[in-house]
Amino acid sequence: MTATAPPRDRAPAGPPPAARSAPPLWRRVSDSGWAFLLPFLAVFAAFMGWPVVYGFWLSLTDSTLVRTGGDFVGLANYAEALGDPLMWQTLGNTAFFTLASTVPLVVLALVMAVLVHSGLPGQWLWRLSFFVPYLLPVATVGLVGQFMFNQEIGVLNQATGADVGWLSEDSVALWSIVIATVWWTVGFNFLLYLAALQSIPDHLYEAASIDGAGAWARLWSITLPQLSRITGVVLVLQLLSSLKVFDQIYLLMGNNPTDATRSILIYVYDTGFTGYRLGYGSALSYIFLAIVVAVALVQTWVGSRRNKGAAA
Template identity: 70%
Template sequence: MAAAPPVTAAAAPRPRSAAPPAAVPLWQRVRDSGWAFLLPFLLVYGAFLLWPLLYGLWLSLTDTSLVGGGGDLVGLANYAEALTDPMVWHTLGNTVYFTLISTVPLVLLALVMALLVHSGLPGQWLWRLSFFAPFLLPVATVALVWQWLFQGDFGFVNQMLAGLGSEGVGWLSDPAVAMWSIAITTVWWTVGFNFLLYLAALQSVPDHLYEAAAIDGAGAWSRLWSITLPQLRGTTGIVVVLQLLASMKVFDQIYIMTNGGPDDATTPVLLHVYDVGFTGYRIGYGAAISFLFLAIVVAVSLAQLWFTARRRAQR
C-alpha cells in the first residue's frame, strides 16, 4: 500500500489567530484581586486613624486655638515650649509614678489569682466570676463607687478605720495618698483581665511536665519555680507590655475622682493635654504635648520588644 504523501508546511492548515481578549474593567480587576474586601476597612482606618494622626501632627506645628484664632505655622516652637514647660514634666512624672505603682500589683496579683483558681479551689466558676466581674463595669461606675468609699468624713474606709480606733485618712485630698487611692481603684477594676490571660496560659502548660516532676520527687514550690513560672514567661511579657501602655494612658478614673488634684498631685500628662487644649484653648500646643507623649510610649514599647527578643535569643 502506497504511503500517504507527506504534508508540507505550505499545505498544513494554519491555526486561527486568537481574538484579542476584551479589556477587563478596572473595578472588576479590583474585585477579583480581593481589594474590594479590604476597602471598607481601609476607608474606616484612614478616616478615623490616619487622617486624625496626620491632622494632629499638622496642628502641633501651628498655633491653632479652639476659639478659632491662630492657625499660623510656627514649626517646632510648640515642641520647644513643651520641653521647657515644668507642668509637662510634672504630669509626666505623675504618669510614670502611677504606672509603677499600678503595674506591679496588677501583674503579681493577677498571677496569684490565676494560680489559686488553677490549683482546683472549690467553686471555680464563682472565683472566676468574682475576679473578672469588676472589669466589665464602666469606668464612671467604678470611679464614683470608690470615690464614695474614700470620702474623708463619711466614707466606708474611714468608718472602718474609726471602728478600729485609727484616724481617718484623706484618701483623695492628701497629695501623698491620692495617687495610691487611684492605683487601688485601678487594680480592683482591671486586674481581672490579666487574671484571664494568666489562667488561659496555665491551662496550656503540658501536664506531663508536672507528672515527670512529681515522679522525681519535686514539691509544689519546686514545680512552681521550675515549670510553671518559666512556662509563663511569654504571657508575662505580654501582660507587662499591655499593662504599661494602659497605665501610661490613664485619664478617666483620675478625671472623675480627683480631676488632677489635690495640688496637681494626680494630674497625668493626658489630663494636662486636655486642660491645655480644651480649657486653655491651645489646640496646637496640646497636640505637640500629645506627640511627645506618643514618642515616649512608642519608645517604651520598642524597648520592651527588644528586651523580650533578646531574652529569647539567649535561651
C-alpha cells in the same frame, strides 16, 4: 453549592455554576484584594492616618479651639513644652502611676491565676470575683471609689478607724487611684495568665510528682518558668495601658484633678479643651507619643533578645 448551607469541614460538592469567560473589569476590581481592603483603608485613613498627620501639623501652629488654622510657629510649641514645669510634673505623675500600678497588676494577677488554676472548688465564683470589676464602666468605678474613699463616711476609714484623706491629700491621692485601678483592671491580666496556665502540659506536673516534688517546688520549678513568656506579654500590655491613664483619675477626682494627680493625657485634654490651645495640646500629645513608641520599641527589643537568649 448554595450560600445557605456553608460547608464546615469538607470541600463543597455542589455542581459548578456555568463556566465564565474573561471577567469584566468591574468584576476584576471587586474580586481583588483592594476591594476587601477598601472599607478598612477608608476608616483607617479618615480616623487614624489623617488625625496623626493633621495633629502633627496642629502642633506646629498656634491654633485654638475658637480659631483653627492658626499661624505656623515652627517648633515653638515643643520648645515651650520642654520648659513647662506642668508637663514635667504630669509626665512624672504618669510615670509614677505606671510603675506603681504595673507591679501589683502583674503580680496579683499571677497569684490569682495560679491559685484559681490549682482546681480548688468554686472555680466559677473565683473567676467571677476577680474578673467582674473589669466589666464595670469607669463611671461606676469613679462613683464607688469616691464613696468608699470618702474621709468622713467612707467605709475604708470607718472600718479601719483611720482618718486618711484618700483622695483629698495630695500625697495619698495617686496611691488611692492606683488601688482603684488594680481592683478594676486586674481581671484582664488574670485571664491572660489563666489561659497560659491551661496550656502547660500535664506531664510536667506528673513527672514532678513522681520525683516527689511538693506543691511549693512544683510552683517554682514548673509553673513560674513556664509563664515567663506570657509575663512578657502581660507586662507590655500593662505598661502601655497604664501610660494612657485618664478616665479613672478624671472621675475619681470629681472631674477636677489636682496637679498632683493629673496624668499627661489629662494635661493634654485640659490644654486643648479647657484652655482651648489645640496647637500646644497637640505638641504635648506628640511628645507623649514619642515616649509611648520608645517604651514599645524597648519592650520589643528586650523581648526578642530574651527569646534569642532562650533559644541559644
